[in-house]
Amino acid sequence: MTQDYDVVIVGAGPAGLTAALALGGADRRTLLLDGGPPRNARATAAHNVFTRDGCAPTDLKTLGLRDLRPFGIQVMHAPAREARPLRDGFAIRHDGGWARVRRLLFASGVRDRLPHIPGLRERWGVTVHHCPYCDGWSNRDARLGVLGSHQEGHHLALNVRAWAEDVCLLTDGPDELTDEQRGDLQRIGIPVNTQPITRISGKDGVTVHFRNGKRLELDGLFLNPTQVQNSGLPAALSCELDARSRVTVNHNGMTSVRGIWAAGDMTGAPQYVTNAAASGMTAAVSLNTTLIHEDVRAQGAAFHKSPDEDPAVGVT
Numbered sequence: 001m002t003q004d005y006d007v008v009i010v011g012a013g014p015a016g017l018t019a020a021l022a023l024g025g026a027d028r029r030t031l032l033l034d035g036g037p038p039r040n041a042r043a044t045a046a047h048n049v050f051t052r053d054g055c056a057p058t059d060l061k062t063l064g065l066r067d068l069r070p071f072g073i074q075v076m077h078a079p080a081r082e083a084r085p086l087r088d089g090f091a092i093r094h095d096g097g098w099a100r101v102r103r104l105l106f107a108s109g110v111r112d113r114l115p116h117i118p119g120l121r122e123r124w125g126v127t128v129h130h131c132p133y134c135d136g137w138s139n140r141d142a143r144l145g146v147l148g149s150h151q152e153g154h155h156l157a158l159n160v161r162a163w164a165e166d167v168c169l170l171t172d173g174p175d176e177l178t179d180e181q182r183g184d185l186q187r188i189g190i191p192v193n194t195q196p197i198t199r200i201s202g203k204d205g206v207t208v209h210f211r212n213g214k215r216l217e218l219d220g221l222f223l224n225p226t227q228v229q230n231s232g233l234p235a236a237l238s239c240e241l242d243a244r245s246r247v248t249v250n251h252n253g254m255t256s257v258r259g260i261w262a263a264g265d266m267t268g269a270p271q272y273v274t275n276a277a278a279s280g281m282t283a284a285v286s287l288n289t290t291l292i293h294e295d296v297r298a299q300g301a302a303f304h305k306s307p308d309e310d311p312a313v314g315v316t
């Protein structure tokens with residue numbers, strides 16, 4: 001079965017839900033494909049979220065979906081599986097068939113790749129964190145470890161130290177720090193432990209087990225994981241990716257492929273709930289503006305601007 005839409009949004013996280021809200025309010029025939037939980041689903045609370053600070057990520061999503069009810073948005077709890085370019089848009093396959101669509105908005109997020117240390121994954125989002133702005137306040141003045149062996153470990157340790165005095169850097173083997181970075185750490189009292197780690201345990205805190213048989217008791221651990229795209233579809237549609245495999249977009253969320261926008265963590269945008277939501281809004285306004293231009297042109301009206309141009313955000 002094939003259905004026609006103006007827009008298909010791939011992903012119902014903060015970016016996709018905000019875009020859906022804007023496009024629903026603009027009366028666009030929109031399909032929102034919800035492929036699963038948001039990136040922060042394992043966390044008990046999302047912080048720095050305007051008017052909703054401390055709200056559980058799953059509750060944020062429920063509220064976001066509820067906000068869509070007054071509009072004619074079709075929400076399908078199924079992933080986008082395949083996409084193909086058409087002459088005047090795209091075809092996208094989901095579990096219910098194919099959708100033919102004029103514009104595509106990817107908001108499918110990223111997956112964190114954690115180091116292969118037994119016990120780490122189970123504690124991700126609970127006592128193992130990545131961002132002091134998200135989880136620094138609830139860990140202020142706690143005993144904290146930072147896992148990382150080179151520049152990113154140094155950077156994160158310096159940041160985490162702004163929330164707690166008792167911070168150590170764990171490099172899980174030989175470190176790759178420069179003398180300057182070692183000097184920074186020493187200056188603010190961050191010891192560097194290079195012992196290889198065998199596993200992590202602990203219920204309310206984090207017990208780090210080292211290969212030499214020693215243990216370290218911490219209240220929390222921070223690390224900076226690498227990331228991969230949740231969806232391979234933007235790349236399959238030839239959207240340009242940067243050196244870190246993030247989808248390249250301009251200031252309006254347009255990708256390098258005409259008719260495709262991207263928003264949220266999957267782009268180079270700062271990775272926070274409110275930034276993802278803001279970029280979803282920006283992309284929605286931008287792509288809707290191109291649809292308005294296209295519709296006017298289709299009616300034969302004289303219009304000075306081509307729909308292929310990048311329209312300015314804020315068309316009021």
Ligand SMILES: Cc1cc2nc3c(=O)[nH]c(=O)nc-3n(C[C@H](O)[C@H](O)[C@H](O)COP(=O)(O)OP(=O)(O)OC[C@H]3O[C@@H](n4cnc5c(N)ncnc54)[C@H](O)[C@@H]3O)c2cc1C
Binds near residue numbers: 033107110125263276
């Ligand atoms: C443990 C943790 C805690 C965090 N805490 C905070 C915090 O306190 N405050 C804060 O501001 N930020 C926090 N973040 C960052 C925040 O989660 C992200 O910045 C935010 O979720 C990004 O929103 P997004 O919409 O871009 O992507 P996501 O929230 O990841 O949403 C993308 C959605 O797309 C879906 N999807 C993927 N592939 C497909 C497909 N093929 N078809 C359909 N759907 C698909 C995914 O299942 C997901 O639901 C945290 C992150 C982590 C990992």
